[in-house]
Amino acid sequence: MGKKILFLIGIVLLLTAVSASAGGKQEAAAAEKQIVIYNSYNGDPEPRRVDKELVQQFETANPAIDVVHSIVAHEDFKQAIRAYLTASTPPDVMTWFAGNRARFFIDKGLIMDISDVWESEGWNKSYPKGFRAMSSVGGKQYFVPNSYYWWAIYYRKSTYNKLGLEPPETGEEFWTICEKLKADDVTPITIGTKWRWTAAAWFDYLNMRVNGPEFHIDLMLGKERYDDARVKKMFADTWAPLVRKGYFIDNAASYTWQEAITFMSEGKAAMYLMGGFIRDSYPSEQVDDLDFFRFPVLDSAVPVGEDAPTDGYFIAANSQHPEAAKKLLSFFGSAEAQTYNATELKRLATNSEVDLSIYNAVQQKGIKMIQGADFVAQFYDRDTTPEMADEGMNGMMEFWDHPDRIDSILERLETVRKEVFTE
């Protein structure tokens, strides 16, 4: 009996000793190095490189902090974010979209209030009012906008030069160019709609140009009906003729947006409505042949709206390492990091302390275009809810194959809109 008790006591002592030493080790490690978990969606090669380099720069400047960085493909990230946010140990810092998509999580209390960082970093002054408003809810800041990019119609300079064409400014000029290109056996416009959102860009621009940005944004917010006569008119009178006349490449739905670039780089097509990131994926030896113009103004009486999606960062509300996370965020929002990001990726920084002279001619042109807009939207699937966007993009794809089904498609979208926005 005595032996048994001794044995038990021995075991207990041993266990306590082991757990104590383990606990001690953990504490020691924490004192040596803080960690911060950073998940980002910069999956494409160029943004991935820059993202990693920025993290390295931060680690060099803050040797006491270890950044655990995972890069997740863009689409997968969008699907995983709810799981991240509701986890008990979420990633501390994450990339995300400004505007409605961030607002949704802020309203649910899943994003940390970082007004103190905005205050201490002086961002209330160094960020333009528009971006500050985009990051604030109820006077508190939750988001750090990092960069934005513009959408425009990209075109092949060599094809334009060969046919003696000038970038169009009005609808009339645009249709004429399309006809001339067709006559020369060049498909006017390339597009890869396999993952659908490229078609949504056409929807955004045509709807903004025909019906005005105000109506467009109200439609995105569910305040206007999809079966409204104005939406129908845009589809029937503007978009359908583009499809029917064969201005877009065949089998567009077979290609991803990157695959569709090939038609342009091979000279089989001449134009592509795309975001500034098209340069990342365009063959590098040809990228100088690429230029862009503002989506033509179809009706000079309608204010000009542009899509300029803004990306940025936030901290999860139940972050386990808020101190280190705030430090990382301060770095990402700094003029220094934003300058690096903007120079490397040719995007536009949001911090106004970034020196404008770092921008090349292309970027200067993009900034001018966005500054000349009367209204700036984010993008179809960022301005409306995910479910509405999903149905809407399916409707656009069906329209693409069957321009005669406009009425039934819009009726269906209207049913969805009612469901989504009344719940």
Add this chain to the structure above:
Amino acid sequence: MAMERASTRLTPWLFLGLPLIIYLIWVIGPMFCTFYLSLTNWDGLSAPGFIRFRNYARLLQDPVFIISLKNNLRWILTFITVPVVSGLVLAMALNKSLPGDRFFKASFYAPMVLSLVVCGLIWSWMYHPENGLINSVFRKLGLESLTRGWLSDQHLVMWAVIAVAVWRQIGYVMVLYLAGLKNVDSWLVDASRVDGANSWQVFRHVIMPQLAPITVIVITISIIDSLRAFDLVSVMTRGGPYNSSSVLANFMYIEAFNNYKMGYGAAVSVILFLISLIFIGIYLRRVLRTEEA
């Protein structure tokens, strides 16, 4: 004596205990959890609100659900015919010791070794309208009129995806039948030949009846596999264009993880589960019976 009996009764439970607990936590538990979720409007973030059978009522009116159901049905019908017949024909042909039969067996089985994701990617390239193998061959042969946008044509896309699944399944069915043919009594075959039966009669009246049990298994496996269809659709089309190639599993995934309608997605998976349950039941009964026999 009494002690001994208690321990013999207890021992199996002790051995079963651990797997049972694991099974309860990771299979049975989530199953009930999913059923509960299907009665709520959970969006993945907020507290789930109980809405009884509203998700199911809405499903019945959802055109995408109907399309997906029809596509699953197409998949099942194709799967229980084309690969089963082709696999059987191949097995019959390769069952004789021909020169190089091993090479052919291995070749036909090879696609099965690839993961569905890899198959999907390879075939996406083959289907590429501009530079893909299929359209390029048609063009070389002067059959321009046969070229298609295989994955962008709403009427073709489902068949184009099913074709990949069939291509992969044939080798699998072949191997199952080859195993079955090993058990065919060669005495009976020889006897029927002596009795003057021709090859077709031997196959139809002597070999086929002996392959009946394996055929039932092949068909139920095919049905279960087609209900599980997800990977190929997800990699090749994500259900597009405009849901033409949507199947139930893919529809469930998009509703739950893309549109964040967890409750609605759960309802789809419950329906899918109930349909699968019928065939899994048939399969298990068959397998258990053969094991007992």
